[in-house]
Amino acid sequence: MDNDKVLEIVNQKFTEYLTENKCRKTPERYAILNLIYSDHRHFDMDSLYKAMTEQNFRVSRATLYNTMQLLLECNLVLKHQFGQNLSFYERAYNNDMHHHLICTNCHSIREYKNAELKSIIQNRKIKNFTPSHYSLYVFGFCSTCARRLKVKNKQLKVNKV
Amino acid sequence: MDNDKVLEIVNQKFTEYLTENKCRKTPERYAILNLIYSDHRHFDMDSLYKAMTEQNFRVSRATLYNTMQLLLECNLVLKHQFGQNLSFYERAYNNDMHHHLICTNCHSIREYKNAELKSIIQNRKIKNFTPSHYSLYVFGFCSTCARRLKVKNKQLKVNKV
DNA sequence: ATGTATGCAAACCATTTGCAATGAC
DNA sequence: GTCATTGCAAATGGTTTGCATACAT
Numbered sequence: 001m002d003n004d005k006v007l008e009i010v011n012q013k014f015t016e017y018l019t020e021n022k023c024r025k026t027p028e029r030y031a032i033l034n035l036i037y038s039d040h041r042h043f044d045m046d047s048l049y050k051a052m053t054e055q056n057f058r059v060s061r062a063t064l065y066n067t068m069q070l071l072l073e074c075n076l077v078l079k080h081q082f083g084q085n086l087s088f089y090e091r092a093y094n095n096d097m098h099h100h101l102i103c104t105n106c107h108s109i110r111e112y113k114n115a116e117l118k119s120i121i122q123n124r125k126i127k128n129f130t131p132s133h134y135s136l137y138v139f140g141f142c143s144t145c146a147r148r149l150k151v152k153n154k155q156l157k158v159n160k161v
Numbered sequence: 162m163d164n165d166k167v168l169e170i171v172n173q174k175f176t177e178y179l180t181e182n183k184c185r186k187t188p189e190r191y192a193i194l195n196l197i198y199s200d201h202r203h204f205d206m207d208s209l210y211k212a213m214t215e216q217n218f219r220v221s222r223a224t225l226y227n228t229m230q231l232l233l234e235c236n237l238v239l240k241h242q243f244g245q246n247l248s249f250y251e252r253a254y255n256n257d258m259h260h261h262l263i264c265t266n267c268h269s270i271r272e273y274k275n276a277e278l279k280s281i282i283q284n285r286k287i288k289n290f291t292p293s294h295y296s297l298y299v300f301g302f303c304s305t306c307a308r309r310l311k312v313k314n315k316q317l318k319v320n321k322v
Numbered sequence: 323a324t325g326t327a328t329g330c331a332a333a334c335c336a337t338t339t340g341c342a343a344t345g346a347c
Numbered sequence: 348g349t350c351a352t353t354g355c356a357a358a359t360g361g362t363t364t365g366c367a368t369a370c371a372t
Contacts (some may be wrong), residue, residue: 007354016254019191022351023351024345024347024350024351024352025346026346026351026353027346028352028353029352037189044336045336045337046336054360058354059257059353059354060337060353060354060355061336061337061354062337062339062352062353062354062355063336063352063353064355065336065338066352066353077359078290080243081243081244082242083240083242083244085246085248085335085336085362086335086336086354087246087336087337101287101290101292104222104293112290114285114286117281117282117285118324119298119341120278121278121279121299122276124278125271126262126299128303128304129262129271129273129299129301129302129303129304130266130301130302130304130307131299131300132300132301132302133299133300133301134297134298134299134300135296135297135298135300136282136295136296136297137293137295137296137298138282138287138290138295139292139293139294139296139298140290140293140294141290141291141292142289142290142295143289143290143291146291183326184326184327185326185327185370185371185372186370186371186372187326187328187370188328189327189328190327205361206361206362207361219329220328220329221328221329221330222329222330222361222362223327223328223329223330223362223363223364224327224328224329226361226362226363227327227328246336246337246360247361248361248362309362313372
């Protein structure tokens with residue numbers, strides 16, 4: 001979908017949510033939503049804070065956290081925690097559902113798209129539970145680290161002799 | 162598997178790992194491993210700390226974190242972060258692989274076993290990635306919260322009129 | 323004997339909170 | 348005008364770190 005169209009829709013959805021919940025439509029809230037949907041994919045709070053400042057719209061961190069809470073509630077943003085004590089976020093609307101490959105060595109994160117897996121998971125009925133979304137994290141070694149560790153292990157074996 | 166047998170194996174695996182990595186075999190490390198495998202399923206650091214104290218084996222939180230790092234590295238423990246800023250852990254060996262259902266309203270966590278889903282995910286080959294384990298989190302409403310929110314929504318609609 | 327692991331207390335840092343000032347309605 | 352929202356600065360709380368002491372090897 002064309003990004004202008006996406007922007008239009010998410011702004012509309014956010015407005016609906018704010019209205020329904022009797023929240024105020026502040027410029028800060030819309031500025032944050034629009035920055036997230038302009039180009040950011042995965043991001044943490046610090047990079048979002050800096051990006052806001054860079055585009056000359058200073059908001060406090062408190063407002064950033066408040067707004068993110070709202071965006072999570074209305075499913076316009078997803079939150080991830082990959083093992084470190086740092087939360088990552090990503091846009092949720094028109095964002096091809098993907099899974100995440102996390103390297104336990106260098107902590108890099110790679111997106112992993114797999115339509116079949118997606119439909120299998122989403123179509124599963126679960127008793128006494130009403131699902132809204134899901135996260136699949138696959139942990140392991142990225143190719144770079146797998147190679148490095150192989151070499152390192154060889155060296156260790158040599159040292160042992 | 163009989164729990165004594167499990168205890169025997171995980172202690173052996175831990176010993177192997179410590180030896181291979183030239184780490185010391187301290188009583189603290191074994192006490193922590195054995196407590197985790199005695200009865201704890203999901204737990205956080207604070208409850209583990211208290212449980213250690215209760216069984217009259219005081220360890221510092223620093224040691225707890227150090228040891229948990231080792232147990233994660235040798236795949237005897239799994240770590241989860243379900244959205245709050247609190248890490249949960251669980252034993253990994255002889256622990257029927259299960260998924261997690263997380264209620265976004267009351268934050269309760271339910272285990273969800275599904276062998277089919279498990280084998281589909283595990284058997285998937287991924288290019289340039291060597292997987293070790295995975296986590297599938299399904300977010301949504303537990304039955305209790307789903308019921309409560311339904312009632313609440315009805316009341317809201319009445320109030321609007 | 324050597325140097326790793328422990329306990330303690332302080333430091334860290336992402337996130338949350340309290341409160342006065344602002345501004346959406 | 349009213350009260351939700353903002354910014355600021357302080358507080359919180361899980362986790363990490365530095366260092367002197369203890370102890371596994």
